[in-house]
Structure formats: C-alpha cells, structure tokens
Amino acid sequence: MSDATFLTDFHHVAGIGATANSGVERQAATEADKATRDWFAAFARERNWEVRVDGIGNMFALIELVPGAPYILLGSHLDSQPLGGRFDGAYGVLAGLHAAERVAKRLHSTGTTPVFNLAVVNWFNEEGGRFAPSIMGSSVFAGLMDQEKMLAVKDLAGTTVAEALEAIGYLGTDQRPDLAGYAEIHIEQGRILEREGITLGAVDYSWHTQKLDIEVLGEQSHTGATAMADRHDALVAASKVVLLVHDVTKKFAEEALVSSVGQLTLEPNSPIVVARRVHLVADLRSASPEIVAEARASLLADIAQIAKDHDIRINVNDFDVRGIQYYPEAGLELTEKVAANLGLSVRRIRTMAGHDSVAMNRIVPTVMMFIPSVDGVSHCEREFTTDTDIVAGVKALESVAWEMVNGALAPIDSTEQELSKAGAA
Numbered sequence: 001m002s003d004a005t006f007l008t009d010f011h012h013v014a015g016i017g018a019t020a021n022s023g024v025e026r027q028a029a030t031e032a033d034k035a036t037r038d039w040f041a042a043f044a045r046e047r048n049w050e051v052r053v054d055g056i057g058n059m060f061a062l063i064e065l066v067p068g069a070p071y072i073l074l075g076s077h078l079d080s081q082p083l084g085g086r087f088d089g090a091y092g093v094l095a096g097l098h099a100a101e102r103v104a105k106r107l108h109s110t111g112t113t114p115v116f117n118l119a120v121v122n123w124f125n126e127e128g129g130r131f132a133p134s135i136m137g138s139s140v141f142a143g144l145m146d147q148e149k150m151l152a153v154k155d156l157a158g159t160t161v162a163e164a165l166e167a168i169g170y171l172g173t174d175q176r177p178d179l180a181g182y183a184e185i186h187i188e189q190g191r192i193l194e195r196e197g198i199t200l201g202a203v204d205y206s207w208h209t210q211k212l213d214i215e216v217l218g219e220q221s222h223t224g225a226t227a228m229a230d231r232h233d234a235l236v237a238a239s240k241v242v243l244l245v246h247d248v249t250k251k252f253a254e255e256a257l258v259s260s261v262g263q264l265t266l267e268p269n270s271p272i273v274v275a276r277r278v279h280l281v282a283d284l285r286s287a288s289p290e291i292v293a294e295a296r297a298s299l300l301a302d303i304a305q306i307a308k309d310h311d312i313r314i315n316v317n318d319f320d321v322r323g324i325q326y327y328p329e330a331g332l333e334l335t336e337k338v339a340a341n342l343g344l345s346v347r348r349i350r351t352m353a354g355h356d357s358v359a360m361n362r363i364v365p366t367v368m369m370f371i372p373s374v375d376g377v378s379h380c381e382r383e384f385t386t387d388t389d390i391v392a393g394v395k396a397l398e399s400v401a402w403e404m405v406n407g408a409l410a411p412i413d414s415t416e417q418e419l420s421k422a423g424a425a
C-alpha cells in the first residue's frame with residue numbers, strides 16, 4: 001500500500017456525508033454513518049478479512065495470523081459531530097486499515113510468525129452528538145458502560161440507539177475479539193504540535209472530565225399576555241447558568257480549566273410561549289481533579305442562588321465523570337522509538353479531549369498518538385491536517401502495530417505474575 005493509495009482512500013471517505021465547506025456530517029447510526037460502515041466492510045472483505053459487528057454496533061475487521069491468539073486492535077471512529085471535521089476519528093480508522101494491511105504484507109513477505117493477530121475497529125458513537133454519552137461503543141466493549149442501558153438511550157427525536165442501529169443494519173450479534181493491545185492515532189485537536197513544529201505526539205495522560213446535566217424548570221405562559229412579575233422564565237434562568245459555566249474558568253489560572261455548555265434544548269420552543277423547561281449539559285475539564293471539584297462546587301452554589309432569585313427549580317446531576325488516565329510508559333517509549341527510526345519529531349502530550357483509547361486503556365496495554373491540527377481547531381468544518389502529516393502518521397502506526405503484533409507491550413501473563421510474586425515472597 002503506497003502513500004498515494006492511503007490518500008485516495010482517505011479523501012474518498014471524506015466525501016461521504018461531505019458538507020459544503022469541506023466538513024462531514026455523519027452522526028452515529030445515520031445514513032451517512034451507514035455509508036462509511038459499508039465502505040469499511042467492503043475494504044475488509046476485498047482482502048478476505050473477517051468482518052464482525054457486535055451488540056452495540058462496533059465493527060471489527062479481523063486478520064487471523066496465528067490461529068487462536070488474541071488480537072492487537074487498531075482504529076478509531078467513523079462517526080462525526082454535526083457539521084464536523086473530516087479528520088476526527090475517520091483518520092484513525094483509515095490509518096488503522098492501511099497500517100494493518102502493510103503489517104500483514106510485511107509478515108507474509110518476511111515469513112515472520114507474529115505473537116498476536118491483528119484487527120481494525122470502527123467504534124460506534126464516539127462523538128455522542130446524537131446519543132449521549134460519547135465514547136459509547138468502546139466503553140461498552142471495555143465493560144465501563146452497560147450495553148442494555150446504552151441501547152435504550154434516545155436521541156432528541158425519541159429514537160433509541162437499538163432502533164437506529166437496526167435501521168441501518170448494524171445491530172450485530174457477533175462475538176467480540178479477545179485483545180492483547182490497542183493502538184490509535186488521532187489529530188491533536190489543539191495547537192501544541194503545530195506551534196512546536198513536531199509531527200508526532202505520544203499521549204501520556206488524559207484530563208479529568210465531568211459533565212453536569214442541568215434541568216431548569218419554569219412555567220409555561222403567554223409571552224404577550226403574562227405580566228412580567230408573573231413569569232417563571234426557564235430560558236432566562238438557563239441563560240445565566242450558561243454564563244456561569246463560562247465564567248467559572250476565570251477563578252483559576254489561565255487554561256487550567258475549560259468549560260462550556262454545548263447542548264441546550266428548550267421546551268416548548270415556540271416564539272409566543274415563555275419557556276417551561278430548558279435542559280443543558282455543561283462540560284468541565286482540567287488536568288487537576290481538585291480544580292474540577294472546586295469549579296463544580298462553586299457552580300452548584302451559584303445555580304442554587306439563580307433558582308432562588310427566579311423562583312424556579314433547577315436540578316443538577318453529575319454525569320459522565322472520567323478521572324485522569326495514564327497511558328503505559330512502555331507504549332510511550334515504543335512511540336518514541338518508532339518516531340526515531342522513522343526520523344519523525346516526537347514529544348509527550350496530554351489529551352484534553354476524550355478518545356476511544358481512554359476506554360481501551362482501562363483493559364489492555366494501549367498506545368495513543370497524535371498528529372498536528374492546523375490552527376488547533378476541531379469539531380468544525382475547517383478542521384485540517386496536511387497530507388504530509390497524515391501519511392507520516394500511518395507509517396508511525398504501522399511501525400507500532402508491527403512491534404505490538406510481535407509482542408512489544410504484551411500483557412504480563414498472570415501465571416508469570418503469580419510466580420514472580422511467590423518468588424519475591
């Protein structure tokens with residue numbers, strides 16, 4: 001597989017669900033998502049790789065090299081945000097498919113028998129734009145979320161995950177592969193690599209994140225006929241909450257905490273009705289769990305005051321709390337070694353965004369790599385990474401996959417662990 005073939009495939013997939021301004025709109029389990037899934041399955045079947053779909057819509061392309069051995073899994077997600085970018089997620093899946101093919105060919109041509117099998121994944125609903133929470137498919141796979149509960153999650157139109165997957169033909173029943181490791185490559189979505197002119201990021205840890213589910217309950221009434229003093233306007237109170245969630249970051253050092261309300265739904269959303277209910281989700285992230293806790297406490301107190309001032313009820317619930325996760329040191333060293341061999345510049349970098357690899361890192365040795373994002377923007381149509389960088393990233397992933405199928409980062413055998421424990425005692 002040449003770099004040109006990779007670029008052709010990448011730019012082809014970027015055309016699925018393409019928007020007018022070079023972005024993509026491929027929310028989870030929509031027709032556009034189905035089209036990329038069909039493309040993924042066709043890529044695998046053309047190469048005689050086995051395709052499996054599990055009970056939460058995750059897709060696996062399996063290359064069996066050593067009968068019965070567990071798999072090293074490469075991949076990311078093909079779904080996008082509404083009016084999202086064409087690199088976020090899709091790049092990692094395409095890089096995974098091409099890296100896997102290169103590794104399989106190299107094993108074949110050198111007559112090498114690896115330690116593990118190799119597979120590529122397209123995780124279901126990493127983005128969480130249509131169905132919350134995000135990182136759904138990989139979290140179910142890792143046992144961090146309950147499959148039945150996630151299948152019952154509804155979008156704003158009332159369609160469940162199960163119904164949406166069924167409708168596009170991707171609610172599977174196949175057995176999940178046994179894994180020995182996971183590797184993912186993704187765009188940085190920030191500007192550290194670009195600013196420093198570095199090609200590869202070895203991701204060392206993920207930020208502490210937490211969401212707040214906020215429900216503001218007012219009273220529905222006529223926007224013309226109700227006296228101002230008699231209104232219990234849920235939207236006015238919710239607007240103050242939105243500003244609080246933004247302003248709370250100013251209590252801490254610059255960029256120590258990031259925070260936004262990204263979703264707001266309004267009922268009944270009629271131009272001549274005072275809003276009775278507003279539902280919003282705030283997203284708080286920091287490298288410090290203490291800062292998130294302090295910001296949360298300050299928000300809860302200020303929100304209670306708004307409720308009092310407006311004579312309105314506001315319910316706040318914690319949701320989707322994720323602690324700091326460290327990636328294994330051996331994986332960081334592997335990325336650094338691979339970069340050195342390929343002549344690519346590399347640095348260690350944290351991720352502020354969540355990724356499927358954060359879930360996978362809980363269950364298997366995991367390597368996460370970044371390539372630069374032009375202007376550091378993501379979750380928008382103008383997201384961009386150069387062809388030079390995406391091609392370099394595929395080479396890095398190929399080398400990491402090569403080392404991993406040949407036993408680098410292999411999980412320590414539990415019996416060996418028992419023996420060494422016994423020896424130490």
Ligand SMILES: [Zn+2]
Nearest residue numbers: 088089126186
């Ligand atoms: Zn992503």
